[in-house]
Structure formats: C-alpha cells, structure tokens
Amino acid sequence: MKVLVINAGSSSLKYQLINMEDESVLAKGNAERIGINNSCLKHTATGIDSIELQAELRDHKDAIKLVIESLVHPEYGVIRDMSEIKAVGHRVVHGGEAFSQSVLIDNQVMQAIQKNIELAPLHNPANIMGIEACRSIMPDTPMTAVFDTAFHQTMPKKAFLYAVPYQAYEKHGVRRYGFHGTSHKYVALRAAQLLNKPIESLKIITCHLGNGSSITAVLNGKSVDTSMGFTPLEGLPMGTRSGNIDPAIISYMMEKEHLTSGEVNETLNKRSGVLGLSGISSDFRDLAKASEDGVERARIALDVFTYQVEKFIGSYAVAMGGVDCIVFTAGIGENTPAIRKASCSNLKFLGFKIDDEKNESIPTAKKEGIITTDDSSGVVMVIPTNEELMIARDTMEIIGLTNP
Numbered sequence: 001m002k003v004l005v006i007n008a009g010s011s012s013l014k015y016q017l018i019n020m021e022d023e024s025v026l027a028k029g030n031a032e033r034i035g036i037n038n039s040c041l042k043h044t045a046t047g048i049d050s051i052e053l054q055a056e057l058r059d060h061k062d063a064i065k066l067v068i069e070s071l072v073h074p075e076y077g078v079i080r081d082m083s084e085i086k087a088v089g090h091r092v093v094h095g096g097e098a099f100s101q102s103v104l105i106d107n108q109v110m111q112a113i114q115k116n117i118e119l120a121p122l123h124n125p126a127n128i129m130g131i132e133a134c135r136s137i138m139p140d141t142p143m144t145a146v147f148d149t150a151f152h153q154t155m156p157k158k159a160f161l162y163a164v165p166y167q168a169y170e171k172h173g174v175r176r177y178g179f180h181g182t183s184h185k186y187v188a189l190r191a192a193q194l195l196n197k198p199i200e201s202l203k204i205i206t207c208h209l210g211n212g213s214s215i216t217a218v219l220n221g222k223s224v225d226t227s228m229g230f231t232p233l234e235g236l237p238m239g240t241r242s243g244n245i246d247p248a249i250i251s252y253m254m255e256k257e258h259l260t261s262g263e264v265n266e267t268l269n270k271r272s273g274v275l276g277l278s279g280i281s282s283d284f285r286d287l288a289k290a291s292e293d294g295v296e297r298a299r300i301a302l303d304v305f306t307y308q309v310e311k312f313i314g315s316y317a318v319a320m321g322g323v324d325c326i327v328f329t330a331g332i333g334e335n336t337p338a339i340r341k342a343s344c345s346n347l348k349f350l351g352f353k354i355d356d357e358k359n360e361s362i363p364t365a366k367k368e369g370i371i372t373t374d375d376s377s378g379v380v381m382v383i384p385t386n387e388e389l390m391i392a393r394d395t396m397e398i399i400g401l402t403n404p
C-alpha cells in the first residue's frame with residue numbers, strides 16, 4: 001500500500017511516497033518556485049541519485065503533474081502507474097476548532113478549511129491549492145487532511161483561553177490553537193514505544209526546536225498545553241520570531257518608530273528572535289560558532305532561548321503534576337547537544353540527569369536515543385520527528401486500509 005504525502009506551500013510543494021508495508025520512503029522531493037520563473041523539481045528515489053528537473057510550473061497543478069510523472073518515470077520512478085497510489089495525505093496548517101483529528105476530504109471539509117483561511121492567511125490558501133490540484137489530477141484517489149492544530153484540540157479551556165474580553169473568542173475565534181501538532185504527536189507516541197509503556201500512563205514534554213519552535217505538555221497521550229498560541233508567533237523565541245513579549249510593547253514600538261500594525265507584525269515575525277537579539281543569524285549553527293568565537297550577543301541569544309525552553313519545561317511539569325520524559329526533536333533539538341544540555345541544566349531537582357557522553361553521541365544512523373544517566377529518574381530522549389509518516393499513518397487509518 002503506497003501513500004503519497006503532500007505538504008504544499010505558496011510557491012513550493014514537498015512530497016513523499018511511503019510504502020506502508022514497511023513504512024519506507026520510496027521517493028521524496030520538492031517542487032520549487034511554483035508560479036515564479038526558473039521553477040524546478042528536485043526528486044530523489046531511494047537508492048538512486050537525486051535529480052533536478054527544470055520545468056515551467058505555472059501552478060500547483062503543474063507541480064503535481066510533474067511529481068506523478070517523476071514517480072512513474074521508467075528511469076527514476078518507483079511505481080508503474082498512478083493507480084499504485086492508494087491515498088494522498090495532505091498537511092493542512094489550520095483546522096481551527098472544526099477539526100480535532102485528521103479527516104477524509106470532501107466538499108464540506110474543503111469549505112471548513114476555506115473558512116479557516118482567516119486564521120492562517122499565509123498557510124491555508126497554499127494547502128488548499130495543493131489539495132485542489134491533486135483532486136483534479138487524481139479524482140478517484142481518496143485524500144485526507146492532517147492538521148497541525150488537531151492534536152492540541154484536547155487542551156482544556158483554562159489552557160487555551162486568553163484573559164481578554166470573552167467576545168474575542170466567541171466572535172473572532174481568538175484562543176490558543178497550537179501548532180506542530182503532528183510532530184508533537186509523533187514523537188510522544190515514539191517516546192512511549194521506546195519506554196515500552198502505554199502512552200496513557202505517561203507525562204511527556206515534547207520540545208520541537210527548529211526554525212519555528214514549540215513545546216507541548218502531553219498528559220496520558222493528549223496535548224493539555226502548548227507554547228504556540230493563536231498564531232505560531234507565541235511561546236519560545238525562535239529563529240526570527242519574538243515568541244512571548246509584553247503585548248504593550250507593540251503599541252509602544254508603533255508610536256516610537258512610527259510603524260503600522262503590518263510593519264510591527266513583520267518585525268516580530270521576521271526580524272526578532274535569535275536573529276534580532278544577536279544581529280547575526282537566525283541559524284543556530286552560526287550562533288554557536290559566533291558564541292565560541294566570543295561574540296557576546298550570540299551567546300546572549302542562545303542563553304535567552306535555552307532559558308525559555310527550561311521555563312516552559314518547568315511550567316508544564318507543574319501543569320501535569322510531574323514529568324516522566326522530555327523529548328527533543330526538529331533541527332535544533334535533534335542536532336545540537338549544547339542546546340539540549342543547557343535546556344536541562346536546572347532540571348536535576350525534577351529527577352533529570354543528563355549523561356554528557358550520551359548527549360554528545362546519539363547513534364548517527366537513527367539519531368534516536370536516551371541522553372540521561374542510568375540512575376536518572378526522568379528520561380530525556382532525542383527522537384527525529386517524522387511528520388510525513390504520521391500523516392501517512394493517519395491517512396491509512398482513515399481510509400480503512402489495515403495498518404501493517
């Protein structure tokens with residue numbers, strides 16, 4: 001059984017074809033610069049060298065056509081014809097309150113995703129374009145929508161409501177939604193599997209630290225709180241996003257710098273975070289290097305970041321009345337031992353003791369492992385996220401194929 005996973009952005013379209021019999025990736029790639037000049041498709045069939053195809057991709061439909069052509073190509077393809085693709089799973093950023101789990105796409109679902117455009121004006125329109133393109137080219141193939149927000153729909157009101165006039169929630173949907181849900185769900189499930197315990201018995205804190213970062217409290221398998229909010233701007237400081245700030249700073253900055261609301265939004269999303277603090281880069285590799293070279297603001301940016309990671313872990317441990325396991329994932333979480341160590345430096349009183357050697361030497365093949373000492377009562381793990389596989393698994397479940 002082969003499932004195609006699609007993650008459509010405004011000018012890009014990432015895909016993976018997964019063989020669900022052994023959950024292996026048969027091929028993956030990215031169509032880039034859709035609707036712009038010099039568009040191309042980067043395609044990698046497992047075991048074959050990557051190729052780059054130059055083609056005019058006017059829209060997402062052109063992109064999907066080329067993806068399918070590549071998947072069935074006699075030289076670099078991996079299937080004989082399109083009918084081998086039994087289902088398509090689409091990543092959709094915002095499901096709002098309408099979707100607490102993944103769903104089979106029909107016209108009603110499309111309308112609900114459309115309605116959520118006002119909550120995710122940058123993401124949902126692109127996701128819709130990807131779905132519509134696929135539906136027109138593969139009209140008989142069942143498709144599912146897997147939402148970044150769905151996993152967090154189990155949060156209680158006390159965690160998702162902001163203390164602003166209640167009408168803001170009722171009239172405009174102003175509340176915490178949370179994002180990266182597919183990633184948090186995947187690593188929480190994998191952590192329970194590695195601990196050999198039912199997820200229903202565990203208190204897990206999942207730290208998705210990448211360009212965008214968020215932390216989630218997973219109690220008995222359910223998200224009960226998460227650091228991102230109404231938008232992905234809230235929570236931790238990120239590559240270029242501010243994370244939590246005093247909301248009064250916004251009107252103050254607008255007055256002082258004569259900024260419009262759009263400009264201040266742009267500053268908080270694109271020129272803040274560790275980039276804004278350091279003045280050097282949003283990339284943690286650059287910051288680590290600069291900090292080693294003695295650049296004070298790079299060190300401070302990293303300190304601000306890890307301090308906030310630790311504060312969220314502490315607050316979620318309290319919210320759940322304890323924590324059995326902390327998971328690090330995504331670009332920074334998976335690859336940066338120094339950040340993991342600094343983020344856990346004050347957690348000994350909660351029973352977490354990092355083993356420096358294990359932290360530095362996660363087995364490279366799987367990049368997965370426990371980094372706490374044998375006598376540590378709490379477990380810290382590194383687990384590479386795999387949102388595509390989670391989407392494919394949900395898709396299998398929904399379309400009722402037996403999950404091997």
Ligand code: ADP
Nearest residue numbers: 209210211212282283284285330331332335336
């Ligand atoms: P995105 O949110 O765009 O998916 P990623 O999860 O890829 O982001 O994370 C990007 C961050 O991970 C960057 O700040 C980068 O510095 C950091 N990182 C650290 N080490 C590596 C590595 N070996 N490979 C990729 N990214 C790394």
